[in-house]
Amino acid sequence: MPALGTLAAALELELKGDPDYEIRSLATLESATAHDLSFVSEKKHLTKLNKTLAGAVILHPDWSDRWPGNALLSEAPYITYAKASVLFDNHPLASGCVDSRAFVADGVVLGTGVTIDAGACVEPGVSLGDRVWIGAGAYIGHDTVIGNDTVVKPGAVICHAVTIGERCMIHPNATIGADGFGFAPGPDGWVKIEQLASVVLGNDVQIGANSTIDRGALEDTVVEDGAIIDNLVQIGHGARVGSRTAIAAQAGISGSTHIGARCIIAGQVGMAGHLTIADDVHIGGQGRVASSVTEAGHYSSGTPIQPLRAWLRSASRFTQLDHMARRIAELEKLAGLDKKGGDSA
Amino acid sequence: MPALGTLAAALELELKGDPDYEIRSLATLESATAHDLSFVSEKKHLTKLNKTLAGAVILHPDWSDRWPGNALLSEAPYITYAKASVLFDNHPLASGCVDSRAFVADGVVLGTGVTIDAGACVEPGVSLGDRVWIGAGAYIGHDTVIGNDTVVKPGAVICHAVTIGERCMIHPNATIGADGFGFAPGPDGWVKIEQLASVVLGNDVQIGANSTIDRGALEDTVVEDGAIIDNLVQIGHGARVGSRTAIAAQAGISGSTHIGARCIIAGQVGMAGHLTIADDVHIGGQGRVASSVTEAGHYSSGTPIQPLRAWLRSASRFTQLDHMARRIAELEKLAGLDKKGGDSA
């Protein structure tokens, strides 16, 4: 239960109001009560200040006249909210111990303060940096190297010879370094191509729950520093995700596709293999990326939902589109518009 | 191997035929043999009765003249089939014991008849209701509360401080309560927002295999009573799934989206964040839901598969659609149809 003045000091912000006011937790403007700290991240939410019961609010200094109560003034209120969330964090803490019920091979290299919980399995040749935390039932394959302060949550599986940087978080039931989907079509069926390369995750990488990052066939699959990946995402073998790129849930990146830095890939986007996506590209939800994207910018594909009967007509007409276009061209020819019609668009 | 009369009594149905006839299992009309019980759920399937070898059939009373053999008469044959399936269930039973090879923290609260299988990990502060079954290798995080008769299958991970109601089933490798995908964009990269809230599942909720239900940032992610969720589904932080809503495999619900009661969300549907979906909304497969839906009804989006060359033409024309529409308008202007053309649609 910190006092507001203590919070201001911890966040290095100017406080407007009562430094002794007690704050119990963080809350949205809508749900905050008297001892909650809330925040306004965008100007359009300022009107919500009229109704909020929050005991204090994180605000941009320019907006301080809109709120008569306790305020923490921040040039970047949303970042301040993120930093404040750490102060109120309620996640269980690491024990700093290797549980006697964990299955740790002889000769594993452990940094200082490593935690390995019950039922976790750490294979021979593994090296874990300082303060690494391997959750209950997680699996760390042979010769894998994990950097300082990285957390592998319960049930996650890291296969052999994977390299993971510092301060990463691998969420539950994620799978890192399973075999890429590589098979040659033979006369008697598919011939498996052994996946000889591995996975390299940089520093500060997040991998969401139940996501899968496959190991490469001949070249490593790479996720660069600061990239964040949500749940149920598939990253194919030999793909590369650029620094600080964000990939939302259920997106799929096929093998050997290289995504640049600072991209935003929305949920359920699908990318074909062997593509190159430039830096700072944003792809909208369910986007169908079948060819490379060479310029930064926002892209989207797909169609919006319609009431079923209207959609059935649209979808049916979609299959006739080429025919429709030819009919328009013929009409234009008849009307003497021909190519000139194109200029009007 | 119950007698038909015993089944009729158990299901509280009128029996037409031989009460001593022995039934060994349930089967479809097509595959049933002499000692199988089958069912007709819809009128359109009545013609299959001519060919079936089933020893008995669950039927609506109105259809009883279509079948001369043994019949169980039910006003709701499909519900009766569901209830009969319980009588023939062959799933392994819970032992009712805590396996000595499970990892159970001191002070965990256990109801009567709790089963915890080998390799499962139950953290401090957990409370498990009567007859709860924690499968092999499952993980139950600190302070999580699970209601009576709920089953957590092998490999599922329930993070800390999650609340799960009664009679729920969490299928293998599902992840409940992992951190939501919350990050603030800072000048030096993404700043993680600690996810301080949790997940609340009501009573009679089903969560499919390898699905992920993220914990909330400031407000709980909620799945209400009787909602059923299939495999590989993503429910983002702070989302809410209404009572008795069904969500099929691989659908994704982004953060803070609220879905009403009794909705049917088909497979691979994607919903953007911060939307509100009314009660009784049905979204067709792969539906792209980018804005709120305020009225009950059936909605769909997307386009049907076509042979590749035809599709390439359709897809190419799609990108020219606005231009095509303008050309039509110009032709109408030339023909003196103008706005009047619109009335014919």
Next chain:
Amino acid sequence: MPALGTLAAALELELKGDPDYEIRSLATLESATAHDLSFVSEKKHLTKLNKTLAGAVILHPDWSDRWPGNALLSEAPYITYAKASVLFDNHPLASGCVDSRAFVADGVVLGTGVTIDAGACVEPGVSLGDRVWIGAGAYIGHDTVIGNDTVVKPGAVICHAVTIGERCMIHPNATIGADGFGFAPGPDGWVKIEQLASVVLGNDVQIGANSTIDRGALEDTVVEDGAIIDNLVQIGHGARVGSRTAIAAQAGISGSTHIGARCIIAGQVGMAGHLTIADDVHIGGQGRVASSVTEAGHYSSGTPIQPLRAWLRSASRFTQLDHMARRIAELEKLAGLDKKGGDSA
């Protein structure tokens, strides 16, 4: 570090060049260095030979005049590459032992050379063939039968009474045989239909990481010999995947749909239930398969990404397509084109 001559003998290929040349690993033409073996799988890649530093190359005999260095001549270079990958494989080997820290029920039938790693759980009634390998923390349910040389990777969950053939590989965190999504709509909510059938995987089947293959309600879910399934794929209850069919990541096959042999189902494809897909059908990425496909061939659906503003116009026009088509028809009527216009397409 085999000599090239040894490799040629192992692969049964003609060697052009120095049999004593030492090869250390496999690499792409672009990244190969002096002691790497590389390959040219398609004619279009022959130009890369000009720049490669590879010490030896797998080539079609017809192309041997394009490369002056060491060569392994193969009628099928890509298959040869696959076979060579096995010679350089670096995966950890099975111990051939049952780890004392595994949880193996009494009476489980074990073939010769079975490996069961720490934390794995094998329930009563299970039968494991020769050289089967159950990875750390994997779960094998009651009465499941697994054929010779099959590998179940860490964290995978195989439920009860599943049948798995020989030489299969089940990747980490996959779930085989969880309950199908079967519920009857009752007046008081969904009534669960117990899933009484199971899953049958043939020989040489691959199931990717975090994929889910549900057990059938009344009829088994079947994956036939030689089918290969990538990560995060959903196969619904009672579905059937034909021999040698390949299904890429995040595709979803709904219940009771039967896919033929040798099909290629690309990533994120969605198939509705109760369909029949012919042999040798290829469906492009994100394909929306809502009805049966009776003829072999390539099919696709969806729309390509466009810059956001252009896409917004296309997507908006999509919802007006039927109206546009009617306006074209009216214009044609006015111009006296009527049905004749259709002939021009």
